[in-house]
Amino acid sequence: MPIYSFYIFDRHCECIYVKQWLERERERSSFRPQTANSTISSPATLSEKRVSTPIDAPTNARPPHGRLSVQDDAKLVFGVVFSLRNMVRKLSGPDDNFISYRTSSYKLHYYETPTNLKFVMLTDIRMDNLRVALHQIYINLYVEFVTKNPLSPVEHKGGEGVACELFELGLERFVQTIQDV
Amino acid sequence: MVILSILILNKAGGLIYQRHFNEGLNKLSSNDYLVLAGTFHGVHAITSRISPVPGSGGLEVLESDQFRVQCFQTLTGTKLLIFAEPHQPNIDVICRRVYELYADYVMKNPFYQIEMPIRCEQFDRQLVAYIKPKQ
Numbered sequence: 591m592p593i594y595s596f597y598i599f600d601r602h603c604e605c606i607y608v609k610q611w612l613e614r615e616r617e618r619s620s621f622r623p624q625t626a627n628s629t630i631s632s633p634a635t636l637s638e639k640r641v642s643t644p645i646d647a648p649t650n651a652r653p654p655h656g657r658l659s660v661q662d663d664a665k666l667v668f669g670v671v672f673s674l675r676n677m678v679r680k681l682s683g684p685d686d687n688f689i690s691y692r693t694s695s696y697k698l699h700y701y702e703t704p705t706n707l708k709f710v711m712l713t714d715i716r717m718d719n720l721r722v723a724l725h726q727i728y729i730n731l732y733v734e735f736v737t738k739n740p741l742s743p744v745e746h747k748g749g750e751g752v753a754c755e756l757f758e759l760g761l762e763r764f765v766q767t768i769q770d771v
Numbered sequence: 772m773v774i775l776s777i778l779i780l781n782k783a784g785g786l787i788y789q790r791h792f793n794e795g796l797n798k799l800s801s802n803d804y805l806v807l808a809g810t811f812h813g814v815h816a817i818t819s820r821i822s823p824v825p826g827s828g829g830l831e832v833l834e835s836d837q838f839r840v841q842c843f844q845t846l847t848g849t850k851l852l853i854f855a856e857p858h859q860p861n862i863d864v865i866c867r868r869v870y871e872l873y874a875d876y877v878m879k880n881p882f883y884q885i886e887m888p889i890r891c892e893q894f895d896r897q898l899v900a901y902i903k904p905k906q
Binding site: 594595610612663666667669670673674676677678680681682683685686687688689690691692693694695696698712719 | 795796797799803807810811813814817818819820821822823824826827828829830831832833834835836837838854
């Protein structure tokens with residue numbers, strides 16, 4: 591069951607980490623004839639299997655018609671998540687937590703740490719609740735490789751200090767195990 | 772069947788009907804419900820936009836620790852929000868039945884103005900009889 595993307599937002603409402611696996615889907619679709627609703631990415635990004643962008647890297651090509659750039663996507667995701675979280679808090683008190691939502695074609699899983707760090711993952715609709723998985727990503731990967739890294743800054747402004755190699759490797763491996771289940 | 776509350780939003784995202792059935796959600800002021808409805812309408816539109824797979828509909832089910840919302844969007848853009856307990860089965864059936872009651876007692880009411888708040892006594896009565904039959 592495919593996992594489409596993964597975001598981390600900090601308590602200053604900034605996106606500090608983005609990882610998208612959907613490029614793989616787009617790559618396979620490049621062998622089919624182009625239709626009016628095609629989402630084939632521009633040639634510059636086709637060679638990469640996945641996109642993992644630090645936030646202040648410039649986007650090299652304009653996104654294809656109808657698709658948003660990675661930064662815009664992250665902002666929209668944050669807006670949705672923030673509004674839904676506030677709605678849930680308002681309706682059932684400050685102790686309640688918004689867990690996930692589902693649409694007809696994807697599912698969004700959400701986990702917030704006590705330090706207001708937000709982990710968001712977009713997956714296929716058949717995926718079960720990934721709250722535990724996001725919690726494990728936080729404990730075993732984020733805390734170990736980002737927070738405990740003596741060289742990383744306290745506040746990850748613009749995403750610096752988060753995308754270190756060990757964290758990325760660990761995340762890839764972890765996501766593989768979730769996808770294979 | 773434990774339904775906590777039902778909200779109906781019109782095409783523009785305005786709240787046209789709101790009713791509590793069971794305890795479980797905080798009681799908010801009517802202004803708060805209007806704001807909530809507007810927010811939900813906006814979020815629903817954005818969720819279809821951020822979809823990684825092209826051609827997604829809007830948000831259908833929202834889960835939290837203490838409740839679950841199912842949003843049924845009709846072909847005309849009216850949204851029926853059903854708030855229920857997290858493990859309530861068959862909310863689809865309930866959605867469809869509420870939509871039937873809406874079509875029968877609200878839309879067929881000759882004095883009802885479309886997209887305006889619903890003030891149809893028959894609709895209220897039938898809804899309560901369906902959702903909370905022992906009241």
